[in-house]
Amino acid sequence: MKAVDQWQAVEAGLEDGWTSVRLSFTPEEPSALGSASGTLGPLGPGRSGDSLTFRVGRGSSGPARLVNLLGHLDRKRLWGTLELLDASSDARPHSGVPAAGAEEPIGLARAWDAALATLPAGWRDLLCELEIDSSALLPQAALLGAPLNPTRNLEASALRFRASSGGGYGAASVMVRRCLERMDAEGITGRITVLNVLSDTENVATQGPVWRVAGKSV
Numbered sequence: 678m679k680a681v682d683q684w685q686a687v688e689a690g691l692e693d694g695w696t697s698v699r700l701s702f703t704p705e706e707p708s709a710l711g712s713a714s715g716t717l718g719p720l721g722p723g724r725s726g727d728s729l730t731f732r733v734g735r736g737s738s739g740p741a742r743l744v745n746l747l748g749h750l751d752r753k754r755l756w757g758t759l760e761l762l763d764a765s766s767d768a769r770p771h772s773g774v775p776a777a778g779a780e781e782p783i784g785l786a787r788a789w790d791a792a793l794a795t796l797p798a799g800w801r802d803l804l805c806e807l808e809i810d811s812s813a814l815l816p817q818a819a820l821l822g823a824p825l826n827p828t829r830n831l832e833a834s835a836l837r838f839r840a841s842s843g844g845g846y847g848a849a850s851v852m853v854r855r856c857l858e859r860m861d862a863e864g865i866t867g868r869i870t871v872l873n874v875l876s877d878t879e880n881v882a883t884q885g886p887v888w889r890v891a892g893k894s895v
Contacts, residue, residue, distance in 0.1 A: 680747040683759040688740070694766045696735050702750075703728040704757040713757065716749045719810070719868075730762065742810040742866065785857035788869050793850060797876050801843050804873040805853075808835040810866045818867075821859040824852055837872070 678686075680702070691698065704713050707727050714722055714729055719742065722729040733739045747759070783791070785807070796803075807822070809815050812834040819827055819836055825848045827836035841847030848856075857869075 679751045680755075680757065680759050681744055681751055684743060684747055687759065687761045690761075691764055692766045696765050697732055697739075698764045699730065699732045699762040701725070701728045701730045701760045701762055702757050703760070704755060706756075709755050709757075712753065713750060713755050716753065716755065717746050719746060745811045745813075784861040785865070785867065785869065786854050786861055789850075789854050789857050792869050792871055796871065796874060799876040800874050801841060802847055802875040803840040803871055804837065805840060806830060806835050806837050806870045806872055807857075808833055808868045808870070810834075814863075814865050817863060818860055818865050821863065821865070822856045824848060825856055835867075 684700075687698070687700070702713060702717065702722075704710055704727070710724070710727060710729070714724065717729060717731060720731040720733065722731040724730075733743045750757070792805075807818070807827070809818050815829075815834050815836070819829075822836060822838065825836075825838040825840075827838040829835075830837055838853070839847035840850055840853050842850060
């Protein structure tokens with residue numbers, strides 16, 4: 678049985694108020710453990726013998742991300758057994774406070790704020806990557822992020838874009854945040870990484886620096 682189908686069977690047996698589950702995936706071939714671990718990497722799997730264990734929260738798009746990653750396992754023909762180890766549920770009336778063990782989504786806009794907070798005060802030019810949890814949502818993310826002039830990273834479900842605090846090629850940080858807010862509103866989730874940063878630069882007879890990635894100018 679495909680991993681996606683196994684999850685659907687597990688999910689059908691969960692209580693209505695479940696908040697998070699701990700799962701294990703055991704590849705049929707022990708030699709495939711490394712490949713399976715890489716595929717499930719966004720879930721932070723841990724190794725236990727010949728199995729991988731990981732927890733998935735119901736909050737935000739946890740189940741959708743799980744289905745997407747399990748689909749990758751199936752497409753790569755990394756067959757194995759998905760098992761439910763334990764489940765957490767919240768039988769209390771909803772209080773607006775996430776239950777223990779549940780993922781608390783922060784959204785792409787807040788993730789952008791967090792990324793900026795780690796940068797030096799004088800940053801000027803950034804090369805960033807936005808990895809989308811579901812490849813099916815990549816075209817929509819590119820459309821909503823069009824003002825950032827994004828380019829595809831063909832090695833992942835990701836978009837790359839430039840940002841600048843002083844004009845030039847990159848989008849202003851407020852524009853980046855606005856585009857990410859639009860993605861949040863459409864339920865698009867993922868991760869933001871600052872790949873390169875330049876500080877205290879001055880543009881002389883140019884609109885900004887040019888990075889070379891895999892032999893191409895970005």
